[in-house]
Amino acid sequence: MKVVLLAPAYPPEMPHFTRGLAELGVEVLGVGDHSVGSLPPMVKRSLHDYLQVPRIMDEADTIPRVHAWLRGREIDRIESLWEPLVLLAARLRERLGVPGMSHDAVLGFRDKQLMKERIAAAGLRVPRSRRVRSEAEVWAAAEAIGYPLILKPIAGAGSADTYRVDDRAAMERLLPRIRHVQEASCEEFVDGEEFTYDTICVDGRPVYENVAQYLPRPLIARTNEWISPVICTVRDLAQPAIRPGIELGRQVLHALGMGSGFTHMEWYRKADGEVVFGEIGCRPGGARLVDQMNYTGDVDLFREWGRAIAFGRFGGSTERLYNTAIIFKRALGQGRITRVEGLNELYRRYGRWICAVDLLPVGAQRRNWLQTLVSDGWMMIRHPEWRSALEIANAAATEVTLYAGG
Numbered sequence: 316m317k318v319v320l321l322a323p324a325y326p327p328e329m330p331h332f333t334r335g336l337a338e339l340g341v342e343v344l345g346v347g348d349h350s351v352g353s354l355p356p357m358v359k360r361s362l363h364d365y366l367q368v369p370r371i372m373d374e375a376d377t378i379p380r381v382h383a384w385l386r387g388r389e390i391d392r393i394e395s396l397w398e399p400l401v402l403l404a405a406r407l408r409e410r411l412g413v414p415g416m417s418h419d420a421v422l423g424f425r426d427k428q429l430m431k432e433r434i435a436a437a438g439l440r441v442p443r444s445r446r447v448r449s450e451a452e453v454w455a456a457a458e459a460i461g462y463p464l465i466l467k468p469i470a471g472a473g474s475a476d477t478y479r480v481d482d483r484a485a486m487e488r489l490l491p492r493i494r495h496v497q498e499a500s501c502e503e504f505v506d507g508e509e510f511t512y513d514t515i516c517v518d519g520r521p522v523y524e525n526v527a528q529y530l531p532r533p534l535i536a537r538t539n540e541w542i543s544p545v546i547c548t549v550r551d552l553a554q555p556a557i558r559p560g561i562e563l564g565r566q567v568l569h570a571l572g573m574g575s576g577f578t579h580m581e582w583y584r585k586a587d588g589e590v591v592f593g594e595i596g597c598r599p600g601g602a603r604l605v606d607q608m609n610y611t612g613d614v615d616l617f618r619e620w621g622r623a624i625a626f627g628r629f630g631g632s633t634e635r636l637y638n639t640a641i642i643f644k645r646a647l648g649q650g651r652i653t654r655v656e657g658l659n660e661l662y663r664r665y666g667r668w669i670c671a672v673d674l675l676p677v678g679a680q681r682r683n684w685l686q687t688l689v690s691d692g693w694m695m696i697r698h699p700e701w702r703s704a705l706e707i708a709n710a711a712a713t714e715v716t717l718y719a720g721g
């Protein structure tokens with residue numbers, strides 16, 4: 316079994332997917348823009364062969380290079396688990412006649428307007444929305460949809476350039492600030508709680524499912540620096556508050572023609588219980604969500620993803636043992652980290668429930684919290700009871716503080 320994996324070293328989850336495939340006896344052929352020398356040891360160890368390309372994002376340049384490199388080899392799969400490269404993987408599959416999702420199917424997971432149109436056509440609830448490419452189109456869409464509304468890039472990520480707009484005056488103020496966005500989606504604002512629905516699929520059939528809740532909603536977390544955003548996996552997927560979201564998710568996978576691999580969907584639950592589709596990608600969630608799911612069931616989804624795409628099976632346990640929360644921290648002050656408070660006390664009270672801590676060390680330069688959800692570091696905790704998990708997460712969010720200065 317030979318699998319081509321695009322960008323095996325980046326983002327930080329990818330070395331583990333590379334490792335997972337290799338552990339199953341798969342020959343992993345990597346393509347990326349890292350030099351061989353700068354590949355992490357785990358990747359080097361796991362790769363059978365590697366092609367360095369000058370610009371992996373440049374489809375027109377990369378496709379012929381990969382084609383030439385693979386000439387004469389029988390390739391079974393071509394995969395990418397990173398959003399910006401899922402279309403390139405599909406193009407390569409089509410060019411080389413390798414099985415897997417078509418370019419058109421993947422586009423349904425990448426273009427936020429097309430995905431909503433396809434899902435709505437299947438009779439499922441999506442926010443009312445329009446694709447907009449000019450200020451005139453924005454005004455016309457706002458007229459049709461009404462306020463409050465959401466304006467966001469068609470191919471956005473991490474809530475970048477995403478705005479809630481409450482009225483015409485706010486729209487007037489916003490438009491000059493988002494001229495750099497070429498194509499946007501203008502959407503009905505859906506008020507409610509926000510969740511994920513994550514799967515590993517084999518030929519469109521989920522063999523692993525997960526739900527996590529965002530606390531608070533991502534757009535609010537990204538607009539307020541003082542917040543320590545929390546995401547908590549939900550242990551009990553059978554509860555009535557969660558089932559409709561899972562049902563929606565399964566129907567969305569069907570409507571979009573999912574093949575094999577990871578999916579990461581977001582959905583909203585309104586106060587009246589109605590569930591509304593948010594967005595979906597045919598790749599795993601970032602910001603350590605795969606680790607979080609692994610801690611939820613004591614499984615290795617890095618490897619089980621590999622088994623699913625290469626051999627069409629899931630070999631892990633789907634039993635859910637914990638609610639696992641990740642807490643992202645943003646330091647107070649600018650510059651370098653000067654001290655961390657509250658961590659010892661957190662360990663004293665809840666040590667047995669803490670899975671991992673990865674905070675910036677004293678002396679390190681702060682990260683840009685607007686560019687990375689991981690911010691200045693994170694803590695991961697878990698507990699079999701939902702309320703206790705939230706209590707510990709809340710303690711980590713409010714009682715552990717990083718300070719920066721100088």
Ligand SMILES: Nc1ncnc2c1ncn2[C@@H]1O[C@H](COP(=O)(O)OP(=O)(O)O)[C@@H](O)[C@H]1O
Nearest residue numbers: 442465471472473474502503504505532533534
């Ligand atoms: N129609 C909507 N109604 C309410 N909130 C929305 C809507 N669209 C986006 N948001 C908010 O903005 C965030 C980012 O939007 P999303 O579509 O998930 O894009 P991305 O995560 O790719 O940046 C969402 O998590 C949600 O909090």
Ligand SMILES: [Mg+2]
Nearest residue numbers: 473474581594
């Ligand atoms: Mg999102």
